[in-house]
Amino acid sequence: xxxxxxxxxxxxxxxxRSLAGLLPLxxxxxFYGIAFEYGMDQAQFITVAGVGLGAICLLTALLLTGRANxxxxxxxxxxxxxxxxxxxxxxxxxxAITTVIAFLMTEAALLRHQLTLDFPSALWxxxxxxxxxxxxxxxxxxLSSLVSRDGSHMVGYVLITALLTANDRRSFLExxxxxxxxxxxxxxxxxxxxxxAQASAGxxxxxxxxxxxxxxxxxxxxxxxxxxLFEHKDLLWVE
Amino acid sequence: xLRASELTKRYGSTLALDRLSLDVPAGAVFGxxxxxxxxxxxxxxxxxxxxxxxxxQIDRGDxxxxxxxYLSEQAFYPTRFAVRDYLSTLGRLGGLQGRALxxxxxxxxxxxxxxxxxxxxLGALSRGTLQRVGLAQVLLGNPALILLxxxxxxxxPAAQKFIRDQIVGFHLAGKTVxxxxxxxxxxxxxxxxxxxxxxxxxxxxxxxxxxxxxxxEVIITTGVIPADLxxxxxxxxxxxxxxxxxxxLTDEAQACKAQVLRxxxxxxxDIQRLDDCHERQASLEEIYLRVTGSxxxxxxxx
Numbered sequence: 001x002x003x004x005x006x007x008x009x010x011x012x013x014x015x016x017r018s019l020a021g022l023l024p025l026x027x028x029x030x031f032y033g034i035a036f037e038y039g040m041d042q043a044q045f046i047t048v049a050g051v052g053l054g055a056i057c058l059l060t061a062l063l064l065t066g067r068a069n070x071x072x073x074x075x076x077x078x079x080x081x082x083x084x085x086x087x088x089x090x091x092x093x094x095x096a097i098t099t100v101i102a103f104l105m106t107e108a109a110l111l112r113h114q115l116t117l118d119f120p121s122a123l124w125x126x127x128x129x130x131x132x133x134x135x136x137x138x139x140x141x142x143l144s145s146l147v148s149r150d151g152s153h154m155v156g157y158v159l160i161t162a163l164l165t166a167n168d169r170r171s172f173l174e175x176x177x178x179x180x181x182x183x184x185x186x187x188x189x190x191x192x193x194x195x196x197a198q199a200s201a202g203x204x205x206x207x208x209x210x211x212x213x214x215x216x217x218x219x220x221x222x223x224x225x226x227x228x229l230f231e232h233k234d235l236l237w238v239e
Numbered sequence: 240x241l242r243a244s245e246l247t248k249r250y251g252s253t254l255a256l257d258r259l260s261l262d263v264p265a266g267a268v269f270g271x272x273x274x275x276x277x278x279x280x281x282x283x284x285x286x287x288x289x290x291x292x293x294x295x296q297i298d299r300g301d302x303x304x305x306x307x308x309y310l311s312e313q314a315f316y317p318t319r320f321a322v323r324d325y326l327s328t329l330g331r332l333g334g335l336q337g338r339a340l341x342x343x344x345x346x347x348x349x350x351x352x353x354x355x356x357x358x359x360x361l362g363a364l365s366r367g368t369l370q371r372v373g374l375a376q377v378l379l380g381n382p383a384l385i386l387l388x389x390x391x392x393x394x395x396p397a398a399q400k401f402i403r404d405q406i407v408g409f410h411l412a413g414k415t416v417x418x419x420x421x422x423x424x425x426x427x428x429x430x431x432x433x434x435x436x437x438x439x440x441x442x443x444x445x446x447x448x449x450x451x452x453x454x455x456e457v458i459i460t461t462g463v464i465p466a467d468l469x470x471x472x473x474x475x476x477x478x479x480x481x482x483x484x485x486x487x488l489t490d491e492a493q494a495c496k497a498q499v500l501r502x503x504x505x506x507x508x509d510i511q512r513l514d515d516c517h518e519r520q521a522s523l524e525e526i527y528l529r530v531t532g533s534x535x536x537x538x539x540x541x
Binding site: 002003006007009010013014017018070071072074075076077078079080232234235236237 | 284287289290291307309311313315316317318319320328329331332333336376
Protein backbone atom coordinates (compact mmCIF):
# COMPACT_ATOMS: atom_id res chain seq x y z
CA UNK A 1 0.00 0.00 0.00
CA UNK A 2 2.86 2.38 0.86
CA UNK A 3 4.55 1.60 -2.45
CA UNK A 4 1.33 2.32 -4.34
CA UNK A 5 0.85 5.65 -2.52
CA UNK A 6 4.50 6.62 -3.14
CA UNK A 7 4.30 5.69 -6.80
CA UNK A 8 0.96 7.39 -7.25
CA UNK A 9 2.27 10.60 -5.65
CA UNK A 10 5.34 10.48 -7.92
CA UNK A 11 3.24 10.02 -11.06
CA UNK A 12 0.96 12.92 -10.09
CA UNK A 13 3.92 15.22 -9.40
CA UNK A 14 5.62 14.10 -12.60
CA UNK A 15 2.46 14.84 -14.59
CA UNK A 16 1.92 18.29 -13.10
CA ARG A 17 5.57 19.24 -13.67
CA SER A 18 5.03 18.71 -17.39
CA LEU A 19 2.88 20.57 -19.91
CA ALA A 20 0.60 17.52 -20.11
CA GLY A 21 -0.46 18.33 -16.55
CA LEU A 22 -2.38 21.33 -17.88
CA LEU A 23 -4.76 19.06 -19.82
CA PRO A 24 -6.93 17.76 -16.93
CA LEU A 25 -7.05 21.26 -15.44
CA UNK A 26 -7.98 22.81 -18.78
CA UNK A 27 -10.60 20.11 -19.37
CA UNK A 28 -12.06 20.71 -15.89
CA UNK A 29 -12.10 24.48 -16.35
CA UNK A 30 -13.73 24.23 -19.80
CA PHE A 31 -16.30 21.75 -18.57
CA TYR A 32 -17.15 24.00 -15.63
CA GLY A 33 -17.56 27.02 -17.94
CA ILE A 34 -19.94 25.19 -20.27
CA ALA A 35 -21.91 22.98 -17.87
CA PHE A 36 -22.56 25.58 -15.17
CA GLU A 37 -23.36 28.51 -17.44
CA TYR A 38 -27.06 28.44 -16.55
CA GLY A 39 -26.70 26.75 -13.18
CA MET A 40 -27.74 23.21 -12.16
CA ASP A 41 -29.97 21.46 -9.69
CA GLN A 42 -28.82 18.37 -7.85
CA ALA A 43 -30.32 15.89 -10.36
CA GLN A 44 -28.56 17.52 -13.31
CA PHE A 45 -25.37 17.86 -11.30
CA ILE A 46 -25.22 14.12 -10.52
CA THR A 47 -25.64 13.12 -14.16
CA VAL A 48 -23.89 15.86 -16.13
CA ALA A 49 -20.97 16.52 -13.79
CA GLY A 50 -20.63 12.80 -13.01
CA VAL A 51 -20.20 11.92 -16.69
CA GLY A 52 -18.03 14.98 -17.43
CA LEU A 53 -15.71 14.25 -14.53
CA GLY A 54 -15.68 10.59 -15.57
CA ALA A 55 -14.28 11.70 -18.94
CA ILE A 56 -11.65 13.80 -17.13
CA CYS A 57 -10.79 10.74 -15.00
CA LEU A 58 -10.30 8.67 -18.18
CA LEU A 59 -8.09 11.38 -19.70
CA THR A 60 -6.04 11.70 -16.51
CA ALA A 61 -5.52 7.94 -16.25
CA LEU A 62 -4.32 7.87 -19.87
CA LEU A 63 -1.87 10.70 -19.13
CA LEU A 64 -0.56 8.92 -16.04
CA THR A 65 -0.02 5.67 -17.99
CA GLY A 66 2.01 7.78 -20.41
CA ARG A 67 4.24 8.97 -17.54
CA ALA A 68 4.66 5.35 -16.38
CA ASN A 69 5.66 4.27 -19.88
CA UNK A 70 8.79 6.43 -20.18
CA UNK A 71 12.40 5.28 -20.04
CA UNK A 72 12.96 7.36 -16.89
CA UNK A 73 10.45 5.11 -15.09
CA UNK A 74 12.63 1.96 -15.12
CA UNK A 75 14.20 2.41 -11.62
CA UNK A 76 10.67 2.73 -10.22
CA UNK A 77 9.39 -0.35 -12.05
CA UNK A 78 12.45 -2.28 -10.84
CA UNK A 79 11.45 -1.69 -7.21
CA UNK A 80 7.87 -2.90 -7.49
CA UNK A 81 7.05 -6.36 -6.15
CA UNK A 82 4.23 -6.91 -8.64
CA UNK A 83 3.34 -5.26 -11.92
CA UNK A 84 -0.24 -4.79 -10.70
CA UNK A 85 1.10 -2.12 -8.29
CA UNK A 86 1.95 0.08 -11.26
CA UNK A 87 -1.61 -0.12 -12.63
CA UNK A 88 -3.22 0.41 -9.22
CA UNK A 89 -1.00 3.49 -8.72
CA UNK A 90 -2.19 4.91 -12.04
CA UNK A 91 -5.84 4.34 -11.07
CA UNK A 92 -5.33 5.82 -7.59
CA UNK A 93 -3.60 8.86 -9.09
CA UNK A 94 -6.34 9.54 -11.61
CA UNK A 95 -9.05 9.14 -8.93
CA ALA A 96 -7.18 11.56 -6.65
CA ILE A 97 -6.82 14.20 -9.37
CA THR A 98 -10.47 13.83 -10.45
CA THR A 99 -11.62 14.12 -6.83
CA VAL A 100 -9.68 17.37 -6.38
CA ILE A 101 -11.08 18.80 -9.64
CA ALA A 102 -14.62 17.73 -8.61
CA PHE A 103 -14.19 19.32 -5.19
CA LEU A 104 -12.94 22.60 -6.67
CA MET A 105 -15.71 22.62 -9.27
CA THR A 106 -18.42 21.95 -6.68
CA GLU A 107 -17.01 24.60 -4.33
CA ALA A 108 -16.86 27.18 -7.11
CA ALA A 109 -20.41 26.39 -8.27
CA LEU A 110 -21.78 26.59 -4.71
CA LEU A 111 -19.98 29.86 -3.97
CA ARG A 112 -21.25 31.41 -7.20
CA HIS A 113 -24.81 30.11 -6.55
CA GLN A 114 -24.76 28.03 -9.74
CA LEU A 115 -25.63 24.86 -7.86
CA THR A 116 -28.11 23.82 -5.19
CA LEU A 117 -27.50 20.70 -3.15
CA ASP A 118 -29.84 19.06 -0.62
CA PHE A 119 -28.10 17.44 2.27
CA PRO A 120 -27.95 14.67 3.37
CA SER A 121 -29.26 13.17 0.09
CA ALA A 122 -26.41 14.91 -1.78
CA LEU A 123 -23.97 12.58 0.01
CA TRP A 124 -25.14 9.77 -2.32
CA UNK A 125 -23.18 11.59 -5.01
CA UNK A 126 -19.95 10.27 -3.50
CA UNK A 127 -20.45 6.49 -4.04
CA UNK A 128 -22.20 7.14 -7.36
CA UNK A 129 -19.36 9.15 -8.80
CA UNK A 130 -16.60 7.03 -7.26
CA UNK A 131 -18.01 3.88 -8.89
CA UNK A 132 -18.26 5.67 -12.22
CA UNK A 133 -14.73 7.12 -12.04
CA UNK A 134 -13.34 3.76 -10.92
CA UNK A 135 -14.81 2.29 -14.10
CA UNK A 136 -13.33 5.10 -16.21
CA UNK A 137 -9.86 4.73 -14.63
CA UNK A 138 -9.94 0.95 -15.15
CA UNK A 139 -11.13 1.44 -18.73
CA UNK A 140 -8.17 3.71 -19.46
CA UNK A 141 -5.67 0.92 -18.66
CA UNK A 142 -6.32 -1.43 -21.62
CA LEU A 143 -6.74 1.66 -23.82
CA SER A 144 -3.20 2.83 -23.03
CA SER A 145 0.05 2.07 -24.87
CA LEU A 146 1.56 1.00 -21.54
CA VAL A 147 -0.77 -1.97 -21.26
CA SER A 148 -1.85 -2.74 -24.82
CA ARG A 149 -0.23 -5.54 -26.81
CA ASP A 150 0.03 -5.64 -30.58
CA GLY A 151 -2.34 -2.67 -30.97
CA SER A 152 -5.05 -4.18 -28.75
CA HIS A 153 -5.93 -0.68 -27.51
CA MET A 154 -7.16 0.22 -31.01
CA VAL A 155 -9.66 -2.66 -30.78
CA GLY A 156 -10.76 -1.19 -27.45
CA TYR A 157 -11.33 2.26 -28.92
CA VAL A 158 -13.32 0.77 -31.83
CA LEU A 159 -15.51 -1.30 -29.48
CA ILE A 160 -16.27 1.67 -27.22
CA THR A 161 -17.08 3.90 -30.20
CA ALA A 162 -19.35 1.19 -31.64
CA LEU A 163 -21.10 0.72 -28.28
CA LEU A 164 -21.72 4.43 -27.78
CA THR A 165 -22.84 4.90 -31.39
CA ALA A 166 -25.24 1.94 -31.14
CA ASN A 167 -26.62 3.36 -27.89
CA ASP A 168 -27.16 6.72 -29.57
CA ARG A 169 -28.95 5.09 -32.53
CA ARG A 170 -31.15 2.64 -30.68
CA SER A 171 -34.33 3.79 -32.42
CA PHE A 172 -32.60 3.27 -35.76
CA LEU A 173 -31.66 -0.27 -34.68
CA GLU A 174 -35.26 -0.98 -33.60
CA UNK A 175 -36.60 0.30 -36.95
CA UNK A 176 -34.22 -1.98 -38.83
CA UNK A 177 -35.16 -5.15 -36.96
CA UNK A 178 -32.01 -5.16 -34.89
CA UNK A 179 -33.90 -5.47 -31.60
CA UNK A 180 -31.38 -7.96 -30.29
CA UNK A 181 -28.53 -5.49 -30.79
CA UNK A 182 -30.49 -2.69 -29.19
CA UNK A 183 -31.32 -4.90 -26.21
CA UNK A 184 -27.69 -6.06 -25.93
CA UNK A 185 -26.46 -2.45 -25.84
CA UNK A 186 -29.09 -1.59 -23.20
CA UNK A 187 -28.05 -4.57 -21.10
CA UNK A 188 -24.35 -3.68 -21.28
CA UNK A 189 -24.96 -0.05 -20.33
CA UNK A 190 -27.70 -0.81 -17.77
CA UNK A 191 -25.54 -0.50 -14.63
CA UNK A 192 -24.16 2.96 -15.50
CA UNK A 193 -27.48 4.29 -16.88
CA UNK A 194 -29.42 2.98 -13.88
CA UNK A 195 -26.83 4.24 -11.41
CA UNK A 196 -27.07 7.81 -12.70
CA ALA A 197 -30.84 7.75 -13.29
CA GLN A 198 -31.63 6.41 -9.83
CA ALA A 199 -29.13 8.67 -8.09
CA SER A 200 -30.43 11.78 -9.85
CA ALA A 201 -34.01 10.76 -8.98
CA GLY A 202 -32.96 10.39 -5.35
CA UNK A 203 -33.85 6.67 -5.29
CA UNK A 204 -31.29 4.50 -3.53
CA UNK A 205 -33.04 1.14 -3.42
CA UNK A 206 -32.02 -2.33 -4.58
CA UNK A 207 -31.74 -1.37 -8.26
CA UNK A 208 -29.35 1.45 -7.37
CA UNK A 209 -27.22 -0.81 -5.18
CA UNK A 210 -27.17 -3.53 -7.85
CA UNK A 211 -26.15 -1.00 -10.50
CA UNK A 212 -23.45 0.34 -8.18
CA UNK A 213 -22.12 -3.17 -7.55
CA UNK A 214 -22.19 -4.08 -11.26
CA UNK A 215 -20.32 -0.88 -12.17
CA UNK A 216 -17.60 -1.84 -9.70
CA UNK A 217 -17.59 -5.39 -11.13
CA UNK A 218 -17.15 -3.89 -14.64
CA UNK A 219 -14.17 -1.94 -13.31
CA UNK A 220 -12.77 -5.13 -11.80
CA UNK A 221 -13.17 -7.00 -15.10
CA UNK A 222 -11.43 -4.23 -17.02
CA UNK A 223 -8.61 -4.19 -14.46
CA UNK A 224 -8.34 -7.98 -14.84
CA UNK A 225 -8.14 -7.57 -18.61
CA UNK A 226 -5.43 -4.93 -18.19
CA UNK A 227 -3.45 -7.22 -15.88
CA UNK A 228 -3.77 -10.14 -18.30
CA LEU A 229 -2.26 -7.94 -21.01
CA PHE A 230 0.37 -6.29 -18.82
CA GLU A 231 1.55 -9.15 -16.58
CA HIS A 232 3.89 -10.70 -19.16
CA LYS A 233 4.29 -7.80 -21.54
CA ASP A 234 7.80 -6.84 -22.61
CA LEU A 235 8.42 -3.34 -21.28
CA LEU A 236 10.14 -1.42 -24.07
CA TRP A 237 10.34 2.09 -22.70
CA VAL A 238 9.55 5.24 -24.66
CA GLU A 239 12.67 7.43 -24.61
CA UNK B 240 24.05 -15.99 -7.41
CA LEU B 241 22.64 -15.72 -10.93
CA ARG B 242 22.14 -18.56 -13.37
CA ALA B 243 20.64 -18.46 -16.84
CA SER B 244 19.71 -21.71 -18.59
CA GLU B 245 19.07 -22.02 -22.32
CA LEU B 246 17.66 -18.48 -22.54
CA THR B 247 16.13 -17.63 -25.90
CA LYS B 248 14.64 -14.26 -26.73
CA ARG B 249 13.27 -12.93 -30.03
CA TYR B 250 12.15 -9.46 -31.07
CA GLY B 251 9.85 -10.27 -33.97
CA SER B 252 11.98 -12.18 -36.45
CA THR B 253 15.26 -11.08 -34.82
CA LEU B 254 16.90 -13.62 -32.55
CA ALA B 255 18.38 -11.57 -29.68
CA LEU B 256 19.51 -14.44 -27.45
CA ASP B 257 20.06 -18.00 -28.62
CA ARG B 258 20.02 -20.66 -25.87
CA LEU B 259 22.26 -18.64 -23.58
CA SER B 260 23.45 -20.39 -20.45
CA LEU B 261 25.49 -18.39 -17.98
CA ASP B 262 26.57 -18.86 -14.39
CA VAL B 263 27.55 -15.77 -12.39
CA PRO B 264 29.30 -16.71 -9.13
CA ALA B 265 28.56 -14.75 -5.96
CA GLY B 266 31.09 -11.99 -5.32
CA ALA B 267 32.33 -11.90 -8.92
CA VAL B 268 32.71 -8.88 -11.16
CA PHE B 269 31.36 -10.47 -14.30
CA GLY B 270 31.97 -8.71 -17.61
CA UNK B 271 29.68 -9.40 -20.55
CA UNK B 272 31.23 -8.44 -23.86
CA UNK B 273 30.01 -8.58 -27.42
CA UNK B 274 29.46 -6.51 -30.54
CA UNK B 275 26.50 -4.12 -30.83
CA UNK B 276 23.27 -6.11 -31.05
CA UNK B 277 24.78 -9.26 -29.57
CA UNK B 278 22.15 -9.43 -26.80
CA UNK B 279 23.92 -7.93 -23.76
CA UNK B 280 21.23 -5.40 -22.85
CA UNK B 281 18.51 -7.93 -23.63
CA UNK B 282 20.08 -10.27 -21.06
CA UNK B 283 20.02 -7.55 -18.37
CA UNK B 284 16.38 -6.72 -19.11
CA UNK B 285 15.52 -10.40 -18.78
CA UNK B 286 17.28 -10.54 -15.42
CA UNK B 287 15.30 -7.50 -14.28
CA UNK B 288 12.00 -9.01 -15.45
CA UNK B 289 11.27 -6.13 -17.82
CA UNK B 290 11.01 -8.59 -20.71
CA UNK B 291 10.31 -12.31 -20.89
CA UNK B 292 12.14 -15.14 -22.70
CA UNK B 293 10.58 -17.40 -25.32
CA UNK B 294 12.41 -20.32 -23.73
CA UNK B 295 14.79 -21.04 -20.87
CA GLN B 296 14.86 -19.59 -17.40
CA ILE B 297 16.75 -17.35 -15.02
CA ASP B 298 17.47 -18.36 -11.45
CA ARG B 299 18.01 -15.25 -9.32
CA GLY B 300 18.10 -17.19 -6.08
CA ASP B 301 16.27 -15.32 -3.34
CA UNK B 302 16.90 -11.92 -4.90
CA UNK B 303 13.79 -9.81 -5.47
CA UNK B 304 13.81 -6.78 -7.76
CA UNK B 305 14.51 -4.48 -4.81
CA UNK B 306 17.74 -6.39 -4.00
CA UNK B 307 19.08 -5.92 -7.52
CA UNK B 308 20.50 -2.54 -8.51
CA TYR B 309 20.26 -1.77 -12.21
CA LEU B 310 21.74 1.05 -14.25
CA SER B 311 20.58 1.06 -17.86
CA GLU B 312 22.78 1.96 -20.82
CA GLN B 313 21.20 5.30 -21.60
CA ALA B 314 19.75 6.27 -18.28
CA PHE B 315 16.88 8.75 -18.57
CA TYR B 316 15.69 10.79 -15.61
CA PRO B 317 12.58 12.72 -14.57
CA THR B 318 14.33 16.01 -15.34
CA ARG B 319 12.11 18.28 -13.21
CA PHE B 320 12.89 16.46 -9.96
CA ALA B 321 15.75 17.37 -7.64
CA VAL B 322 18.39 14.69 -6.96
CA ARG B 323 17.42 14.24 -3.29
CA ASP B 324 13.69 14.14 -4.11
CA TYR B 325 14.31 11.51 -6.82
CA LEU B 326 16.42 9.30 -4.55
CA SER B 327 13.96 9.77 -1.71
CA THR B 328 11.04 8.52 -3.83
CA LEU B 329 13.04 5.50 -5.01
CA GLY B 330 14.18 4.78 -1.43
CA ARG B 331 10.58 4.80 -0.19
CA LEU B 332 9.60 2.42 -2.98
CA GLY B 333 12.44 0.16 -1.85
CA GLY B 334 11.05 0.09 1.70
CA LEU B 335 13.19 2.76 3.38
CA GLN B 336 11.57 5.56 5.33
CA GLY B 337 12.05 8.34 7.87
CA ARG B 338 15.47 8.81 9.42
CA ALA B 339 16.90 5.62 7.87
CA LEU B 340 16.03 6.92 4.39
CA UNK B 341 17.60 10.34 5.04
CA UNK B 342 20.75 8.71 6.45
CA UNK B 343 21.04 6.38 3.45
CA UNK B 344 20.63 9.25 0.96
CA UNK B 345 23.18 11.40 2.84
CA UNK B 346 25.63 8.48 2.80
CA UNK B 347 25.24 7.90 -0.94
CA UNK B 348 25.38 11.61 -1.77
CA UNK B 349 28.70 11.80 0.13
CA UNK B 350 30.08 8.54 -1.33
CA UNK B 351 29.38 9.66 -4.90
CA UNK B 352 30.44 13.27 -4.43
CA UNK B 353 26.97 14.69 -5.08
CA UNK B 354 26.79 17.13 -2.15
CA UNK B 355 26.69 20.28 -4.27
CA UNK B 356 24.14 18.77 -6.68
CA UNK B 357 21.74 17.19 -4.17
CA UNK B 358 19.17 19.98 -4.40
CA UNK B 359 19.55 20.66 -8.12
CA UNK B 360 17.11 19.49 -10.77
CA LEU B 361 18.21 16.37 -12.67
CA GLY B 362 17.67 18.18 -15.96
CA ALA B 363 20.41 20.68 -15.04
CA LEU B 364 23.17 18.09 -14.46
CA SER B 365 25.99 16.97 -16.77
CA ARG B 366 26.18 13.41 -18.10
CA GLY B 367 28.96 12.48 -15.67
CA THR B 368 27.00 13.78 -12.67
CA LEU B 369 23.84 12.03 -13.87
CA GLN B 370 25.79 8.79 -14.06
CA ARG B 371 26.76 9.28 -10.41
CA VAL B 372 23.08 9.86 -9.56
CA GLY B 373 22.38 6.63 -11.48
CA LEU B 374 24.90 4.81 -9.31
CA ALA B 375 23.29 6.30 -6.20
CA GLN B 376 19.89 4.91 -7.23
CA VAL B 377 21.55 1.55 -7.94
CA LEU B 378 23.05 1.45 -4.44
CA LEU B 379 19.89 2.53 -2.59
CA GLY B 380 18.79 -0.26 -0.29
CA ASN B 381 22.18 -2.01 -0.37
CA PRO B 382 21.57 -4.46 -3.27
CA ALA B 383 23.43 -7.79 -3.34
CA LEU B 384 23.59 -7.85 -7.14
CA ILE B 385 24.47 -4.83 -9.27
CA LEU B 386 23.80 -4.76 -13.02
CA LEU B 387 25.58 -2.04 -14.97
CA UNK B 388 25.02 -1.52 -18.70
CA UNK B 389 27.84 0.48 -20.31
CA UNK B 390 28.42 2.59 -17.18
CA UNK B 391 31.33 4.62 -18.62
CA UNK B 392 29.85 5.23 -22.06
CA UNK B 393 30.37 8.85 -23.09
CA UNK B 394 32.18 9.85 -19.88
CA UNK B 395 35.48 11.76 -19.67
CA PRO B 396 38.57 9.86 -18.38
CA ALA B 397 38.25 11.20 -14.82
CA ALA B 398 34.59 10.17 -14.63
CA GLN B 399 35.47 6.77 -16.12
CA LYS B 400 38.11 6.24 -13.43
CA PHE B 401 35.62 7.30 -10.74
CA ILE B 402 33.09 4.70 -11.94
CA ARG B 403 35.83 2.04 -12.20
CA ASP B 404 36.94 2.76 -8.63
CA GLN B 405 33.34 2.47 -7.46
CA ILE B 406 33.02 -0.95 -9.14
CA VAL B 407 36.20 -2.13 -7.42
CA GLY B 408 34.69 -0.81 -4.17
CA PHE B 409 31.49 -2.82 -4.76
CA HIS B 410 33.63 -5.93 -5.30
CA LEU B 411 35.59 -5.35 -2.11
CA ALA B 412 32.30 -4.90 -0.25
CA GLY B 413 31.35 -8.43 -1.35
CA LYS B 414 28.71 -7.45 -3.90
CA THR B 415 28.26 -9.29 -7.17
CA VAL B 416 28.62 -6.97 -10.15
CA UNK B 417 27.48 -7.78 -13.68
CA UNK B 418 28.94 -5.38 -16.18
CA UNK B 419 28.08 -5.02 -19.88
CA UNK B 420 30.75 -3.08 -21.69
CA UNK B 421 32.53 -2.36 -24.95
CA UNK B 422 35.42 -0.89 -22.99
CA UNK B 423 37.91 -3.77 -22.89
CA UNK B 424 40.41 -1.79 -20.83
CA UNK B 425 37.75 -1.22 -18.17
CA UNK B 426 36.79 -4.91 -18.18
CA UNK B 427 40.43 -6.02 -17.92
CA UNK B 428 40.96 -3.74 -14.92
CA UNK B 429 37.87 -4.59 -12.86
CA UNK B 430 36.43 -7.96 -13.91
CA UNK B 431 37.13 -11.35 -12.39
CA UNK B 432 35.09 -13.27 -14.97
CA UNK B 433 34.24 -12.59 -18.60
CA UNK B 434 31.73 -13.92 -21.10
CA UNK B 435 31.55 -12.98 -24.78
CA UNK B 436 28.34 -12.98 -26.82
CA UNK B 437 28.07 -13.03 -30.56
CA UNK B 438 24.68 -12.77 -32.26
CA UNK B 439 22.98 -13.87 -29.05
CA UNK B 440 25.18 -16.92 -28.53
CA UNK B 441 27.78 -17.44 -25.86
CA UNK B 442 31.12 -17.91 -27.62
CA UNK B 443 33.50 -17.67 -24.68
CA UNK B 444 33.34 -17.60 -20.89
CA UNK B 445 35.63 -18.13 -17.94
CA UNK B 446 37.70 -16.48 -15.22
CA UNK B 447 39.64 -13.57 -16.69
CA UNK B 448 43.12 -14.55 -15.37
CA UNK B 449 42.78 -17.95 -17.10
CA UNK B 450 41.73 -16.31 -20.34
CA UNK B 451 44.68 -13.94 -20.27
CA UNK B 452 47.17 -16.68 -19.36
CA UNK B 453 50.22 -17.73 -21.41
CA UNK B 454 49.30 -18.85 -24.89
CA UNK B 455 51.15 -20.38 -27.78
CA GLU B 456 50.80 -19.56 -31.44
CA VAL B 457 52.41 -20.01 -34.82
CA ILE B 458 53.05 -16.89 -36.90
CA ILE B 459 53.62 -17.45 -40.62
CA THR B 460 55.01 -14.38 -42.35
CA THR B 461 54.18 -14.43 -46.07
CA GLY B 462 53.94 -12.38 -49.21
CA VAL B 463 50.57 -11.16 -50.52
CA ILE B 464 47.75 -13.63 -49.83
CA PRO B 465 44.93 -13.62 -52.43
CA ALA B 466 41.51 -12.76 -50.95
CA ASP B 467 39.89 -16.10 -51.81
CA LEU B 468 42.74 -18.01 -50.18
CA UNK B 469 42.54 -15.77 -47.10
CA UNK B 470 38.87 -16.68 -46.73
CA UNK B 471 39.62 -20.39 -47.07
CA UNK B 472 42.39 -20.19 -44.48
CA UNK B 473 40.26 -18.25 -42.00
CA UNK B 474 37.50 -20.83 -42.30
CA UNK B 475 39.83 -23.67 -41.27
CA UNK B 476 39.62 -22.95 -37.54
CA UNK B 477 38.34 -20.16 -35.22
CA UNK B 478 41.93 -19.62 -34.05
CA UNK B 479 43.20 -18.77 -37.51
CA UNK B 480 43.70 -15.07 -38.17
CA UNK B 481 44.74 -13.89 -41.63
CA UNK B 482 46.25 -10.41 -41.84
CA UNK B 483 48.27 -8.53 -44.45
CA UNK B 484 51.25 -10.80 -45.12
CA UNK B 485 50.72 -12.84 -41.96
CA UNK B 486 48.80 -15.92 -40.84
CA UNK B 487 48.48 -16.52 -37.09
CA LEU B 488 47.45 -19.90 -35.69
CA THR B 489 46.46 -19.69 -32.01
CA ASP B 490 46.02 -22.64 -29.63
CA GLU B 491 43.96 -25.41 -31.27
CA ALA B 492 44.39 -23.83 -34.71
CA GLN B 493 48.04 -24.97 -34.67
CA ALA B 494 46.78 -28.43 -35.57
CA CYS B 495 46.03 -26.95 -39.00
CA LYS B 496 49.61 -25.74 -39.50
CA ALA B 497 50.56 -28.34 -42.13
CA GLN B 498 47.31 -27.79 -44.03
CA VAL B 499 47.80 -24.00 -43.98
CA LEU B 500 51.36 -24.27 -45.25
CA ARG B 501 50.27 -26.64 -48.04
CA UNK B 502 47.50 -24.27 -49.14
CA UNK B 503 49.92 -21.33 -49.15
CA UNK B 504 52.55 -23.23 -51.14
CA UNK B 505 49.97 -24.62 -53.60
CA UNK B 506 48.77 -21.07 -54.23
CA UNK B 507 52.34 -19.93 -54.83
CA UNK B 508 52.42 -17.59 -51.84
CA ASP B 509 55.93 -16.68 -50.71
CA ILE B 510 56.57 -17.99 -47.17
CA GLN B 511 59.21 -15.71 -45.64
CA ARG B 512 59.33 -16.79 -42.03
CA LEU B 513 57.83 -19.28 -39.58
CA ASP B 514 57.78 -18.49 -35.85
CA ASP B 515 56.72 -21.67 -34.08
CA CYS B 516 55.33 -22.04 -30.52
CA HIS B 517 55.65 -18.36 -29.73
CA GLU B 518 54.71 -18.03 -26.02
CA ARG B 519 53.12 -14.82 -24.81
CA GLN B 520 50.20 -13.40 -22.79
CA ALA B 521 47.12 -12.49 -24.82
CA SER B 522 45.26 -9.26 -24.38
CA LEU B 523 41.50 -9.24 -23.85
CA GLU B 524 41.23 -7.34 -27.12
CA GLU B 525 42.91 -10.17 -29.03
CA ILE B 526 40.65 -12.75 -27.39
CA TYR B 527 37.58 -10.65 -28.08
CA LEU B 528 38.46 -10.09 -31.73
CA ARG B 529 39.22 -13.75 -32.23
CA VAL B 530 36.11 -15.23 -30.61
CA THR B 531 33.73 -12.72 -32.16
CA GLY B 532 35.38 -12.92 -35.57
CA SER B 533 35.71 -9.13 -35.53
CA UNK B 534 39.37 -9.40 -36.63
CA UNK B 535 37.97 -9.95 -40.10
CA UNK B 536 35.81 -6.82 -39.97
CA UNK B 537 34.62 -5.93 -43.47
CA UNK B 538 36.17 -2.80 -45.01
CA UNK B 539 39.69 -1.39 -45.24
CA UNK B 540 41.89 0.83 -43.15
CA UNK B 541 42.93 3.82 -45.30
